[in-house]
Amino acid sequence: MNLEAPNPGGSTTRLGAVAAPTRPTGWYRRKRTREAMLVACFLLPSLAIFLLYRILPLAWNVVLSFEYWSPLKAARFAGLDNYAEMFFEDDVFWQALTNTLIFILASPVAILLALAVALAVNSDLKGAAIYRTIIFLSYPLMSVAVGIVWRWLYDERGGFINFVLRGIGLIKDPIPFLQSFGWALPSVILADIWQVIGFYMIILLTGLQSIPQHLYEAARIDGAPAVARFLRITLPMLRPSLFICAVIGILNSFTAFDLVYVMTGGGPAHATELLVTHIYNMGFGETRFDYAAALTVVQFTLLVILTFLANRAVGGNAGSVESA
Amino acid sequence: MNWRAILTSRFFVVPSALVAALIGWNLYVAAHAHGQVSGKVLRADGAPAAGATVVLYERNLTSHFLEKSRTITDAAGAFRFDDNRSHQIRLDTIGPNGRQGQPLILRLWFAAQDIRLRDALVLPAPKG
Amino acid sequence: MRKRGHLLRHLAMVLVCALMLVPFYWVAKTAVTNENIYAYPPRILPLDPHLYNFVDVWYLIPFARYFANSVIVSLIAVAGNILFNAAAGYALTKNFAGKRAVVLLFLSCMLIPFQATIIPAYLVSARLGVLNSYLGLALPLLSTIVCIFIFKAAFEAIPTSLQQAARIDGLGELRILFRIMLPLAKPAIATNVILSFIWSWNAFLWPLIITRDVTMQTLPLGLARFLAYVEDTTGALYAFVCMVLLPGIVVFLMAQKEFIRGLTSGATKG
Numbered sequence: 001m002n003l004e005a006p007n008p009g010g011s012t013t014r015l016g017a018v019a020a021p022t023r024p025t026g027w028y029r030r031k032r033t034r035e036a037m038l039v040a041c042f043l044l045p046s047l048a049i050f051l052l053y054r055i056l057p058l059a060w061n062v063v064l065s066f067e068y069w070s071p072l073k074a075a076r077f078a079g080l081d082n083y084a085e086m087f088f089e090d091d092v093f094w095q096a097l098t099n100t101l102i103f104i105l106a107s108p109v110a111i112l113l114a115l116a117v118a119l120a121v122n123s124d125l126k127g128a129a130i131y132r133t134i135i136f137l138s139y140p141l142m143s144v145a146v147g148i149v150w151r152w153l154y155d156e157r158g159g160f161i162n163f164v165l166r167g168i169g170l171i172k173d174p175i176p177f178l179q180s181f182g183w184a185l186p187s188v189i190l191a192d193i194w195q196v197i198g199f200y201m202i203i204l205l206t207g208l209q210s211i212p213q214h215l216y217e218a219a220r221i222d223g224a225p226a227v228a229r230f231l232r233i234t235l236p237m238l239r240p241s242l243f244i245c246a247v248i249g250i251l252n253s254f255t256a257f258d259l260v261y262v263m264t265g266g267g268p269a270h271a272t273e274l275l276v277t278h279i280y281n282m283g284f285g286e287t288r289f290d291y292a293a294a295l296t297v298v299q300f301t302l303l304v305i306l307t308f309l310a311n312r313a314v315g316g317n318a319g320s321v322e323s324a
Numbered sequence: 325m326n327w328r329a330i331l332t333s334r335f336f337v338v339p340s341a342l343v344a345a346l347i348g349w350n351l352y353v354a355a356h357a358h359g360q361v362s363g364k365v366l367r368a369d370g371a372p373a374a375g376a377t378v379v380l381y382e383r384n385l386t387s388h389f390l391e392k393s394r395t396i397t398d399a400a401g402a403f404r405f406d407d408n409r410s411h412q413i414r415l416d417t418i419g420p421n422g423r424q425g426q427p428l429i430l431r432l433w434f435a436a437q438d439i440r441l442r443d444a445l446v447l448p449a450p451k452g
Numbered sequence: 453m454r455k456r457g458h459l460l461r462h463l464a465m466v467l468v469c470a471l472m473l474v475p476f477y478w479v480a481k482t483a484v485t486n487e488n489i490y491a492y493p494p495r496i497l498p499l500d501p502h503l504y505n506f507v508d509v510w511y512l513i514p515f516a517r518y519f520a521n522s523v524i525v526s527l528i529a530v531a532g533n534i535l536f537n538a539a540a541g542y543a544l545t546k547n548f549a550g551k552r553a554v555v556l557l558f559l560s561c562m563l564i565p566f567q568a569t570i571i572p573a574y575l576v577s578a579r580l581g582v583l584n585s586y587l588g589l590a591l592p593l594l595s596t597i598v599c600i601f602i603f604k605a606a607f608e609a610i611p612t613s614l615q616q617a618a619r620i621d622g623l624g625e626l627r628i629l630f631r632i633m634l635p636l637a638k639p640a641i642a643t644n645v646i647l648s649f650i651w652s653w654n655a656f657l658w659p660l661i662i663t664r665d666v667t668m669q670t671l672p673l674g675l676a677r678f679l680a681y682v683e684d685t686t687g688a689l690y691a692f693v694c695m696v697l698l699p700g701i702v703v704f705l706m707a708q709k710e711f712i713r714g715l716t717s718g719a720t721k722g
Binding site: 141157 | 458461462464465468469472473474475476478479482489490491492493494532535536537539540542543544546548549554557558561563564565566567568569570571572573574575576591592594595597600625626629650653654656657660661671672675676679689690693696697700701704705708711712715716
């Protein structure tokens with residue numbers, strides 16, 4: 001937690017801190033102002049970047065969403081027109097919203113899988129570090145490349161998945177996974193899970209390792225079975241980590257842009273359209289920045305609501321851990 | 325700063341090994357990229373084919389082979405090009421009687437790589 | 453009993469790892485095959501493997517250009533990250549009016565995904581005149597909140613007596629930061645380097661938006677462009693994928709510890 005109360009006088013030298021209240025000389029005041037200037041200078045670059053590229057855009061999105069505006073036209077107040085169009089006329093928006101929600105709702109499955117893996121790896125298992133590295137390996141890779149890799153795995157003729165399914169006799173004819181309306185979204189989600197599961201695992205492992213061992217020993221002495229130990233100790237102690245995983249899962253519906261763009265481009269017939277790809281298409285495909293901004297506002301609101309709900313679901317105060 | 329520790333750390337060793345390999349490869353390429361393609365043409369009976377035409381095609385970006393130049397084999401059936409600029413080439417042989425041999429497609433390790441064909445190109449036997 | 457449990461777990465883990473590695477193998481296999489990649493059934497082992505697909509990629513696309521662009525942008529991002537994050541982290545170890553507000557601002561910025569800012573961020577960059585430039589590509593990545601807090605924690609762990617001694621010797625704050633604090637915060641620097649490198653190396657959406665010329669494109673853009681150009685008809689595409697993935701894998705394997713430490717201390721992408 002970074003919000004602890006400022007430690008009085010901690011920044012000045014001990015000499016100054018002791019001397020300051022008794023001798024507020026001009027030298028000391030000058031030193032204080034110089035230090036304040038310095039702190040400001042040190043903070044300025046980072047603050048400027050975050051103001052320019054995080055805070056300002058957020059506000060600008062809201063402003064834009066209430067306007068008619070495109071790079072070549074003067075801005076005109078539009079009231080709720082953009083939102084009205086979105087909710088009542090834009091079918092793609094509803095499709096994208098549904099897909100985004102499905103995308104987010106799939107993340108608990110991935111988190112559970114990662115939890116199973118983390119439990120298996122977190123112990124005196126020999127070679128655990130190697131397993132961990134291999135499972136985590138897919139996370140830091142370029143998602144554009146990962147998208148192409150999975151495109152190829154899903155391929156009808158040369159793809160591994162169709163090859164295996166046909167080989168074991170599960171299907172007769174190859175399934176064009178990324179070209180069929182029903183299969184495309186689950187296929188993209190599977191690829192996404194493959195990429196991000198290592199990250200969940202690492203977060204959960206850190207959580208598991210922070211659980212004090214004596215709790216388990218005490219439970220064992222009391223004769224609690226493994227299931228009870230898991231439900232009574234592991235799960236409650238893992239809450240903060242689970243919350244972080246949930247937040248990652250929610251944010252992931254934004255970051256999945258790369259995968260969707262490469263694997264399906266949002267198709268077929270918007271079957272894999274996410275809100276973020278819809279925003280991109282509206283903003284940079286059709287240069288409707290105003291409408292894209294309104295979409296962004298909706299998605300960001302969704303993000304905040306879902307994060308809040310996830311926080312409530314794990315017991316309310318987990319947000320403090322996330323910021324630590 | 326402890327220079328010994330820096331020089332032996334993997335963050336220094338791995339990149340410098342890669343850079344060294346890159347420099348070595350580029351030196352090798354620079355020394356072997358004259359565009360020379362040489363070889364020999366044999367008749368179907370195994371005798372050297374003098375006076376056969378050899379055509380050099382270069383592959384362009386849209387995966388078509390375009391004719392670059394042609395040459396005629398000497399008395400020993402040897403030929404040589406000096407102007408290959410591509411990394412993927414095709415060699416056609418045309419005998420003095422106008423019959424074409426099997427085209428040979430060659431993929432090179434870098435553009436204009438100097439190569440000497442190990443196996444001779446063989447002209448088809450005349451009919452009958 | 454315990455032994456058998458271990459064996460079962462090993463079996464399960466080997467299976468999971470195999471599943472995780474299959475995609476890599478399949479692409480590597482396709483990259484080195486000569487045969488028609490659409491032949492059914494596909495071969496598990498490549499017949500007569502060779503590396504000529506890599507040569508084709510090298511000459512089909514300006515790979516060196518993409519690579520250089522990616523490296524330049526990543527270098528700018530990494531340099532900016534170390535400088536700005538260290539400075540901000542150092543400032544946050546001091547007490548000043550409004551510190552709480554600054555910390556709160558940083559923390560709330562952490563929840564704003566970059567993808568949610570693309571439209572105005574594009575407009576901001578256009579106003580600044582940095583569209584289609586290296587600086588514009590790196591600008592939003594120049595500082596990372598997670599890393600600021602990593603630096604703050606690292607600096608706070610350094611005994612204050614060192615700073616005091618330096619101050620008595622007459623060193624200015626800038627010198628203290630660079631001569632005393634940074635050399636003692638090497639793990640934080642390493643974490644910062646690897647995090648900012650991986651994020652800028654993989655960035656796709658932002659370069660997609662603000663680059664116009666082919667000469668400014670980075671590797672992910674080049675890859676997407678090549679995909680649009682050849683579809684998946686050629687082994688060369690997968691050779692390109694391998695060439696793009698390999699540097700990332702090498703960097704990750706070298707600095708795995710630092711990377712994981714950065715992720716777990718920050719937990720969310722800044």
